[in-house]
Amino acid sequence: MRNGATENFLVAAIFSGVLTLVMMTGAMVYVIFTGMDNGTDISRTVDSETAQDGFDPNTLPAPAAGSRAITYNCKEMTFHTSNSGINYVREYGGVYNAAIVNGRFSLYKLDYGHLQPVDNSVLDPDNIRKLRYALENCNETYIRSGAKFLAGVNPPGSSI
Numbered sequence: 768m769r770n771g772a773t774e775n776f777l778v779a780a781i782f783s784g785v786l787t788l789v790m791m792t793g794a795m796v797y798v799i800f801t802g803m804d805n806g807t808d809i810s811r812t813v814d815s816e817t818a819q820d821g822f823d824p825n826t827l828p829a830p831a832a833g834s835r836a837i838t839y840n841c842k843e844m845t846f847h848t849s850n851s852g853i854n855y856v857r858e859y860g861g862v863y864n865a866a867i868v869n870g871r872f873s874l875y876k877l878d879y880g881h882l883q884p885v886d887n888s889v890l891d892p893d894n895i896r897k898l899r900y901a902l903e904n905c906n907e908t909y910i911r912s913g914a915k916f917l918a919g920v921n922p923p924g925s926s927i
Contacts, residue, residue: 865898
């Protein structure tokens with residue numbers, strides 16, 4: 768009896784699947800063994816180069832001591848102008864605002880439309896630096912807000 772087209776197709780598919788599996792297994796075994804033979808020992812290579820060049824690590828300059836120059840991102844802040852024309856900044860999702868009022872940097876908290884002074888000790892020093900950097904160094908567009916500063920703030924240009 769003769770095999771039909773379906774039986775021949777099924778036998779060919781099984782044979783090609785087994786052949787593909789065997790070839791992939793052989794390729795993986797080859798890659799694993801060649802990778803193990805061609806590996807390099809980094810510490811041994813560095814040690815041999817150091818001995819040949821006569822490099823002395825003591826000739827390197829000492830690492831810099833002191834504070835690092837940190838720059839902050841201006842895009843993490845919102846920039847506003849109060850009802851009296853004072854510019855202030857706040858971090859996205861933050862509670863505390865920073866402003867320079869009468870030549871003095873201060874922190875404020877928005878309370879029912881009024882910006883009330885806050886003690887600087889409530890905030891992390893890094894957050895204070897971020898707010899101050901944004902206020903003094905970022906040239907962003909300040910959006911008008913209806914907030915009012917409390918604690919005797921004189922609007923710019925007033926003689927009070």
